[in-house]
Amino acid sequence: MAETVSKRLKTSPPQIGTHNGHFHADEALAVHMLRSLPAYASASLVRTRDPSILAECHTVVDVGGEYDASRNRYDHHQRTFDTTFPSRPTKLSSAGLVYLHFGRELVRRKLGLEESDSAAPEVDLVWNKIYESFVEALDAHDNGISVYDPAAVAAAGLTKRFSDGAFTLGAMVGRLNRNWNDPAPEDPAEAQRDEDERFLAASARIGEEFDRTLDFYTRSWLPAREVVRAAFEKRKEFDPQGRVLVFEGPSAPWKEHLYTLEDGSESVLYVLYPEKPTPDAKWRVQTVPVSKDSFESRKALPAAWRGFRDEELDGISGIDGCVFVHAAGFIGGNKTFEGAKAMALKALEE
Known part of the structure; x- marks a missing residue:
């Protein structure tokens, strides 16, 4: 966990692999977070389920049936997977896995701290806060975990008073997939290019929301804490x-x-x-x-x-x-x- 990204990268530029087909918010954000780091800034992306192609990728997210950070494999679909974020109960998705291993560096860089300050208390504070306020929702959504216990809601007889438009982070990305009745290019290569372009748009969109969240917690929320602390002490x-x-x-x-x-x-x-x-x-x-x-x-x-x-x-x-x-x-x-x-x-x- 303490090892820097640059020390883990042995190919230049690295290639990131994820699955093709219907995409979700977790791998869209995972790819964005990786590409936000200097070591991955020029990384290429391949979307496939072909094991032989994935084996050649430097980093693989949300596919491959393997979680091994030492080999840059970040899948969560295997039956034995039960990893959670520290002190949180939600099983991780590929977004949570990438954030678990690379989130501190994203926070540290945003705070303008040196690599030697990776263990600074403010880095951990923001790292935990962003997981709880943003990333965990994606982990839960991808793993089919409801915000409220469905049985308890049903027992209480609670129903929605109105529709909220299903505007969740997951739904925001999901809308960028091709609709069931949208015409697809007949040429398989062209169809894959269209799908990949949609994925890149989805990664950029949820990435923008993540970046705004990271910006808020480092530039506004964290300084506010010190203002409140000073008043609290007096x-x-x-x-x-x-x-x-x-x-x-x-x-x-x-x-x-x-x-x-x-x-x-x-x-x-x-x-x-x-x-x-x-x-x-x-x-x-x-x-x-x-x-x-x-x-x-x-x-x-x-x-x-x-x-x-x-x-x-x-x-x-x-x-x-x-x-x-x-x-x-x-x-x-x-x-x-x-x-x-x-x-x-x-x-x-x-």
Whole structure:
């Protein structure tokens, strides 16, 4: 796992092999990830199920019935295959296998770190996060694993309220295959070229989504974590019990990072941040949800404040400079930081 890609490559340029016929998102992404690395940048691609041709390929993904990283074989269809990503339950597909072995290098390069920094904590942090938020869905889809336990869903009598258009990552790639009634070229070689062109389009499309995900987690998500960490470490300066988190500089997406930093303690109830990065900015007081995607607050702003604004809210709360409190009690605002802090501290006692 620690060996670099360049040390594993012994042919120049290498040839990547995968199967022909109907293609899926996992091998489309696997090929894209490999070609994103300098050692594979000029790699050619062959799509076949002919064992003699695959045997000549430097790297083979999603075909061949063999998983052996030392020989660059990354198939998952054999009966004995049961490899999963560290600390995750989902059996890997070819996308997960390639990401398992090459994902750290993709992350390291995106972070601009040297090869000697491959074991840096931030590399592992992003490597794990991208697997959980992107690659695992492809592994599950290709291995026929549902998001929810079908038996539990049926027992609960749950049904969809509307169609979501089946716009999953897998479906996005699947739509680029030839439809059952699309005319195929009569010449086998021409038909294969058409199919290969469709595959390359699919690899580029899901590759673009992967690249955007990699860009987000390295350039936005990871820096946000440090902003939240700094605020979290100073939280007791504003409330001795650490229930108020304040972003004194730029605010950042905080929910997911806060839950991780709390590590199950659920200590923070209110988050304060400026509406914009200027000295005259108004301030917001936002409640912390019970979970990242929940609309239920750990402690909503006082019921008596909800739905009121400006001077009327000043009189009700006894705090000057109030701007509003939402009718649902999950957010409010004040003209100044001191006013927002007063709202949070008073709400703690309500």
